Amino acid sequence: MSEEILFIPREVTTEENFAPGHRACIGCGEALAVRLVCKALGKNVIIVTATGCIEIISSLLPQTSWRVPWIHTLFENVAAVVSGIESAYKARIRKGKIPSKGVKFVGFAGDGGTSDIGIQALSGAMERGHDFLYVCFDNEAYMNTGIQRSSATPYGAWTTTAPVGEKRPLGQMTWKKNMPEIAVAHRIPYVATACPSYPFDLMDKVRRGLDMAGPAYIHVFSPCPTGWRCRPDISVELGRLAVETGIFPLYEVVNGEYHLSIDLPELRPVREYFKHQGRFRHLSDDVIEEIQARVEADYKRLREKAGLE
Amino acid sequence: MGRIVGLEGSFAVAEAVRMVNADVIAAYPITPQTHIVERLAEMVANGELDAEFICVESEHSAMSACVGASAAGARVFTCSAGQGLELMHEVLYIPSSMRLPVVAVAANRALSAPLSVWCDHSDAMSLRDIGWIQMFAENNQQAFDLTVCAYRMAEEVLFPAMVHIDGFYLSHVIEDMELPAEEDVRDFIPDYEHPFVLDPDKPVSMGCYAPPFIYPETKKAQEVDFEATKQKILKTWEEFGRIFGRYYSPVELYRMEDARIALLVMGSLSETAMLAVDEMRDAGEAVGLIRLRLWRPFPFAELRAAVKDIELLVVLDRAISFGMGGPVCSEVRSALYNLVERPPVIGFIGGLGGRDISVAEFRYMIKRARERVNAGEEREDKPELIGIRE
Structure with a gap:
């Protein structure tokens, strides 16, 4: 089923359920990703969003960018709020209070709201098996509050709370938490990684995750020119470079089976990805080599899981 | 039925x-x-x-x-x-x-x-x-x-x-x-x-x-x-x-008719307080009980009406606001502050962490509150923690 292509250019709706006019920075990869995800979701959804960039750029009272029902309450509780909404629909349909309309339930959060402060609520909701799709828009730091490091910030990246100093010249000193693998460990039916630089792949995955009964998790790599200290016109290119270097491989795990969405016979050097971004400007050759080795090892492990090694 | x-x-x-x-x-x-x-x-x-x-x-x-x-x-x-x-x-x-x-x-x-x-x-x-x-x-x-x-x-x-x-x-x-x-x-x-x-x-x-x-x-x-x-x-x-057939109101009164002194409590303690009031009434003391049923929105009017004829109000808090006293007592005081005529409010704190409060302790609170007012200490805001082993 993973091979099946659901979206092709002329069949993608021109309808924008995430309306233009929002307040995202220029070149925002996350806003692009949200727009594409919303196209794939369609109208029959309820979206819950965590506090963060997407919430503040889209919902400044008295305006809203959301043309589908949308709710934001707090930072760390998206998956719990979705659990409540899904349960409400289930109970009210069963009790004959509302008709069954096949409404889908979706949670949106950033990397901090997912892999740091929201991980408990997400783990609980995945374990309980609610029928929902959770999309993590990963821009690799707390961008909304001003580029502070999260557990999804990559090794060696500069952030305002992992600054580059004489005593600590590295920036982020820990390796990125592998959130998709944590989702896989919950043995949910669908986990995928995606990137708006591959829009049809992203939309296909959203649709597949949505149609799957039970929890689905999609981790969307979302370039952030403001926080990554790069030109705003290269967000899409950076997404492609992250995939082509093996830093962010695209894959699906359907009922525990791994499938690489794009298998690269040869990875491009990570240096090509780093050179466009101010957040990696300070990295020494040694550190870049260290990262290169780690990326290659991780990619090999992933290919093994997909039965390709 | x-x-x-x-x-x-x-x-x-x-x-x-x-x-x-x-x-x-x-x-x-x-x-x-x-x-x-x-x-x-x-x-x-x-x-x-x-x-x-x-x-x-x-x-x-x-x-x-x-x-x-x-x-x-x-x-x-x-x-x-x-x-x-x-x-x-x-x-x-x-x-x-x-x-x-x-x-x-x-x-x-x-x-x-x-x-x-x-x-x-x-x-x-x-x-x-x-x-x-x-x-x-x-x-x-x-x-x-x-x-x-x-x-x-x-x-x-x-x-x-x-x-x-x-x-x-x-x-x-x-x-x-x-x-x-x-x-x-x-x-x-x-x-x-x-x-x-x-x-x-x-x-x-x-x-x-x-x-x-x-x-x-x-x-x-x-x-x-x-x-x-x-x-x-x-x-x-x-x-x-x-x-x-059961009526509730924001501030519920027990034996408050012609009372000179009132106790004010919230929660299950009021059942013990009622026994204490009964005993004191039997002994000829004009004591009554005020129970705050509604906590928010705060029942200003009902509380003011309940205390308008009494000479002393004794509030028992089951919590401490450190450095401040009893939270209920503070709120009750502030609710009464702008009245031209108001009773002195003496606060006690007790029943913390499941410690029981006995009928005797309610009687003690009334006695102590009276002593404090007689000694002119009613303006000392420090609440007494009752039932503490020194």
């Missing part, structure tokens, strides 16, 4: 939730609230209650799930205690601001450290400003009645409502009570439709972001509407009384 049964306070609450036909329950276990969730889980498993029971992984998620479910139009319930309410704290402000009629029961418990699972009102006092209708029950009958009433109030005014029951004293004690006929409760709590629910046929955005140019207006609207809940609360209790 109702029937007389012996029920634990926790089971009384569970019966109320069953009879109002809640759709979604989300809860996390914590002593002394556990019997409520256990009984509800059993009811759902047995088919006595058709609801989704979400066994969430924390109290924070319990309230979050209730918020989500309520925003989707469901009738919801959760309950917690002590540390659980503290973990839930952040989320508690949400349903009030977003006008969602979530109903919760708190089985009041002390706060760590040191760890104590036993009753006091420290947890309740940290919830004063969350914007919920809040009521205190003094026995299991009230635990049931007020939980039923909470649904009616919350759904009419679109604000959340919380019933406080003393942990163990009510949650784990079996008492005689009248369980009304289910159909009477269903008539009293009809199905409701929230005017704005999360529904793809009618998209709404909830929980938007408000910069300074609009935030204060949202808070003014909330406060104006919250103040206005008072009338609906009174109407709910009046109607409840007409149907079920």
Whole structure:
């Protein structure tokens, strides 16, 4: 089923359920990703969003960018709020209070709201098996509050709370938490990684995750020119470079089976990805080599899981 | 017709939730609230209650799930205690601001450290400003009645409502009570439709972001509407009384006719206080009891009317505001401050972490308060902690 292509250019709706006019920075990869995800979701959804960039750029009272029902309450509780909404629909349909309309339930959060402060609520909701799709828009730091490091910030990246100093010249000193693998460990039916630089792949995955009964998790790599200290016109290119270097491989795990969405016979050097971004400007050759080795090892492990090694 | 049964306070609450036909329950276990969730889980498993029971992984998620479910139009319930309410704290402000009629029961418990699972009102006092209708029950009958009433109030005014029951004293004690006929409760709590629910046929955005140019207006609207809940609360209790024969009011008086001295308490302690008042009355002392049933919105007018003819008001707090005194005493004082004639208010703190308070201690409080006033010490705000082993 993973091979099946659901979206092709002329069949993608021109309808924008995430309306233009929002307040995202220029070149925002996350806003692009949200727009594409919303196209794939369609109208029959309820979206819950965590506090963060997407919430503040889209919902400044008295305006809203959301043309589908949308709710934001707090930072760390998206998956719990979705659990409540899904349960409400289930109970009210069963009790004959509302008709069954096949409404889908979706949670949106950033990397901090997912892999740091929201991980408990997400783990609980995945374990309980609610029928929902959770999309993590990963821009690799707390961008909304001003580029502070999260557990999804990559090794060696500069952030305002992992600054580059004489005593600590590295920036982020820990390796990125592998959130998709944590989702896989919950043995949910669908986990995928995606990137708006591959829009049809992203939309296909959203649709597949949505149609799957039970929890689905999609981790969307979302370039952030403001926080990554790069030109705003290269967000899409950076997404492609992250995939082509093996830093962010695209894959699906359907009922525990791994499938690489794009298998690269040869990875491009990570240096090509780093050179466009101010957040990696300070990295020494040694550190870049260290990262290169780690990326290659991780990619090999992933290919093994997909039965390709 | 109702029937007389012996029920634990926790089971009384569970019966109320069953009879109002809640759709979604989300809860996390914590002593002394556990019997409520256990009984509800059993009811759902047995088919006595058709609801989704979400066994969430924390109290924070319990309230979050209730918020989500309520925003989707469901009738919801959760309950917690002590540390659980503290973990839930952040989320508690949400349903009030977003006008969602979530109903919760708190089985009041002390706060760590040191760890104590036993009753006091420290947890309740940290919830004063969350914007919920809040009521205190003094026995299991009230635990049931007020939980039923909470649904009616919350759904009419679109604000959340919380019933406080003393942990163990009510949650784990079996008492005689009248369980009304289910159909009477269903008539009293009809199905409701929230005017704005999360529904793809009618998209709404909830929980938007408000910069300074609009935030204060949202808070003014909330406060104006919250103040206005008072009338609906009174109407709910009046109607409840007409149907079920038990009448409640924001400030309930016991033997206050011609009283010169009044005790003021909240929660289950008032039953012991009543015994103390009876004894003192028998001894010829003009002592009465004031019970704060409604805690939020605060019943200013009723309290002022209750104390207008007395010479001394003695307030017992079951919590400490460190460096300040008793929180209830502070609020009572501030409610009376602008009256031209007002009684001196002497505060005591007791019953912390499940320490019992005896009839003798209530008599002691009255005696000490009188001595302090006679010695001209009434302006010394320091409350005395009673029952402490020195």
